[in-house]
């Protein structure tokens with residue numbers, strides 16, 4: 382049996398992943414922006430020796446989620462830069478899209494976070510386009526699937542070329558000759574693509590990790606090919622183990638085909654634990670949160686995900702209208718197709734009715750585990766040991782209290798089994814994830830770089 386250590390991230394969401402979490406807080410109005418709250422979450426995750434906190438994001442504009450719960454309001458780069466000052470070891474993953482803005486802005490921002498955090502930064506690439514983002518950036522229309530990935534490819538090539546453009550050896554700081562930076566040692570780029578152009582060198586020198594870690598979040602075959610080529614870790618959304626194993630094996634094979642060591646491409650599905658000391662108690666806890674949801678609004682949300690009329694979901698004890706949803710697949714917005722596919726696969730496998738599907742984290746999209754800390758540790762190890770995942774991105778019901786349970790009850794179980802660190806062993810996020818420091822040999826063959 383493999384004895385691989387589990388990698389763990391924590392998906393930071395104001396108040397928690399459960400959509401009713403915010404209703405349990407005394408001060409409710411400023412949960413999306415309260416920095417003390419985010420600091421408490423980061424500190425609790427660090428106490429649990431978690432690899433990284435993960436700031437997902439909506440690329441622009443106010444999303445409809447905001448009408449019913451605290452949402453992702455703050456710029457994730459600003460937020461993680463602040464959290465870096467309140468933590469010492471934990472990785473800081475910042476999500477930004479490759480569709481809007483210019484790659485240099487992101488290259489500089491993420492490299493700066495790597496410096497100020499002394500090597501704990503990661504960039505999570507998303508390729509999303511939702512109507513609020515298109516509106517906020519003044520785009521008349523979105524990009525089709527092939528264009529989205531072509532654009533993403535140019536974007537990441539420019540970002541990584543800028544990261545490599547000012548290597549450590551260019552910093553000579555020679556006072557006798559008044560040479561601070563040796564221009565002959567810069568790796569300037571001169572890139573002209575279909576979507577983006579960029580020239581020159583970054584203002585930010587080579588970072589403590591060589592390059593910040595690259596995460597990527599997606600699901601389609603284009604996304605898998607892109608991630609296997611450019612990412613160090615994939616944030617994914619599999620809800621059933623058979624699908625996870627197929628995904629895992631495919632992306633590791635793809636990484637090999639790009640000349641990479643497949644162990645240096647980590648696969649981390651999202652996972653949503655709801656825990657208590659007994660299974661019954663955990664179920665009761667989930668029910669007490671579920672009971673605070675607005676089931677009418679939730680049904681409308683499910684209807685949107687399934688692209689069916691909400692009237693088809695009015696009897697909660699009825700079977701799920703799979704056929705009607707499948708017929709309308711093309712109407713589902715691109716950004717939530719993975720949600721829909723995974724939810725429906727899990728529902729079909731478990732023979733769920735509409736009610737069971739409705740309360741299975743349809744807004745967050747990730748698999749829910751309800752049970753005890755021991756059972757949860759066992760569940761995660763089963764996925765790791767049967768090659769369905771290298772780790773998980775945890776979605777916590779209520780933060781930071783749910784996260785304290787991870788630190789105090791789950792991590793010790795994994796430690797006893799020899800499957801989790803007892804202290805942060807490395808200096809950088811790459812060290813802690815078991816990824817090598819990036820040596821600035823151009824990996825992606827940036828054709829236009831000089």
Ligand SMILES: Cc1cc2nc3c(=O)[nH]c(=O)nc-3n(C[C@H](O)[C@H](O)[C@H](O)COP(=O)(O)O)c2cc1C
Pocket residue numbers: 437438439440476506507508509510598599600601602603604616617618651715716717718719
């Ligand atoms: C696990 C996971 C996490 C994602 N996180 C975000 C996110 O934080 N913000 C966002 O706008 N889109 C997010 N996406 C959407 C993707 O960036 C992408 O738009 C979507 O998966 C559809 O395209 P694809 O399947 O070709 O990747 C996520 C997707 C997955 C699978």
